[in-house]
Amino acid sequence: MAEKIFSINHSDASCGARTGTLVLPHGTVSTPVFMPVxxxxxxxxxxxxxxxxxxxxxxxxxxxxxxxxxxxxVIGAAGSLHRFMNWDRNILTDSGGFQVFSLPQFRKITDAGVRFRSHIDGSYHELTPEKVVEIQTTLNSDIQMQLDVCSDWGIDEKSARKALDTTDLWLGRAKRAWDEAAEKGYRGKLFAIVQGNFYRNLRTRSAETVIEADTPGIAIGGLSVGEPYDVFREYLAxxxxxLPREKPRYVMGIGTPxxxxxxxxxxxxxxDCVFPTRTGRNGHVFTRRGTFALKKAENxxxxxxxxAECQCKVCRQYSRAYLRHLFKTQEILCSMLASYHNLYFLHDLVLHARNAIEQDGFADFKKSFLSRYKEKEA
Incomplete structure (x- = not known):
């Protein structure tokens, strides 16, 4: 049986929300948690x-x-990714599967692995489930993901099944490689990924395979890939x-309230999601009444x-007018301040969500927050 790394602190009586603690090599993580990319x-x-x-x-x-x-x-010579970037807390690394998926003209997927051309210099490379585990072990990732095949929204069931067959095959090989790394002293945790596109029978089959693999945590993949919002909600639920209640659950690629x-x-x-920093660099910021563009003349x-309700240092020290000026003059500081604010905003949102869960009030908190968030910005 997989090592237990997650404990549930409180389950909200009003819905399925829960708070918990995730124990990882570089410290504990309180959940729910948004992870910056x-x-x-x-x-x-x-x-x-x-x-x-x-x-x-x-x-x-x-x-x-x-x-x-x-x-x-280079990273191996530094000792770990943590030492290379001077970050002493936890790091989750994805498998690279989504990046390969997003470059279809440069890759070929087989049962053995995926062969692709670098987007940097056009050189050829091959990733296998075992090699991806090896790379992430060298990085000393606290959580590493299995190599999987991410499929497009709207593909037919036959294509979705083929992608899932490969993902299932790769999971078994990744698990064996991870077990071998753990025997040699690697302490990071492997998360398997549920796929199956938007077919319930395939999702069910994938979940059964993932549960049987018994990895320390489980990720839900193949969502937020272009499907309508109501379809996302349906397949998320x-x-x-x-999935088993006792294991941590991770949904990849979501970053809006x-x-x-x-x-x-x-x-x-x-x-996790790149959205808050990517939009911050483009001059879009979160507020409790929705997002808005700094470049607008009204600022x-x-x-x-x-x-006005945010306590981050950007909101305490800088005005919309000043930030608009930075954006219009293409000053780097605008990207720094807007990205800081957006990440603070999401972190603060999750903190308030945790508090609401502890008081069995998450459903009301969500309803109240979104009723304001969807208001038109004055």
């Missing part, structure tokens, strides 16, 4: 001090990108209900904060 061993536009100041206990980085640049030789709160309501413990003489 640091694709290239950095969360874009933020320092490690910024991330620690906000309160993040775990961040995400990307196996595909780090494998290509700077390469495992359906898949979550198939609506999606995060939906996930928490279904008992999801972990989620030119607005000397109030991004969000």
């Amino acid at each position: 640091g694709t290239n061993a950095t969360v874009k536009a933020l320092t490690r001090e910024d991330l620690a100041e906000i309160g993040f206990e775990i961040i995400l980085s990307n196996t595909y990108h780090l494998y290509l640049r700077p390469g495992t030789e 359906f898949t979550a209900a198939l 609506e999606y995060i709160l939906d996930a928490i309501e279904q008992g999801i413990d972990m989620f 030119r003489l607005d000397f109030g904060p991004i969000d």
Whole structure:
């Protein structure tokens, strides 16, 4: 039986939401938790001090990108990804499967693995389930993901089944490779991934395979890949209900309040997305009444904060007018401040969600938050 790394602290009486504690090699993580994405061993536009100041206990980085640049030789020589980027808290690394999936003209998938061309220099590479485990072991990831096949929204059932067959095959091989690494002293945890596209029978089959593999945690893949919002909600709820209650659940690639709160309501413990920092760099910011663009002319003489209720240092020290000026003049500081605010906003949202769960009031909290969040920004 897999090592127990997760404990449920409280289950909300009003829905499936729960709070918990995840025990990992670089410290405990309180859940639910949003994880900032640091694709290239950095969360874009933020320092490690910024991330620690906000309160993040775990961040995400990307196996595909780090494998290509700077390469495992460099990170291995540094001792670990943690030492390389000077981050002493937890790191989850994805398998690189989604990045390969997003470059269809450069890759070929077989049962053996995936052969692809680098988006950097066109060189050919091959990733197998075993090699992906090896790479993430060199990175010393606290949580590593199995190599999987992510499939498009709208594909037919035959194609979805073929992708799932490969993912299932790769899971068994990844599990064996991870077991061997653990026997040699590696302490990171492997998460299997539920796939199956948008077919209930395939999702059910995938969940059964993942449960049988008995990895320390489970991820729900293949969501937020272009499907309508109501389809996302339907398949999130359906898949979550198939999973064992005692293991941590992770939904990949969600980073807006609506999606995060939906996930928490279904008992999801972990989620990540590039959205808050990517939109921050493009001058879009979160507020409790929705998002807005800093570049809008209406902000030119607005000397109030991004969000009057936000306690982050950006809202305490800088005005909308100033941030608009930075954006219009293409100053790097705009990306830094907007990204900081957006990550603080989501971290704060999850903290309030945890408090609501502890008081058996998450359903009311979600309803109240979203009723304001969807209001038109004045």
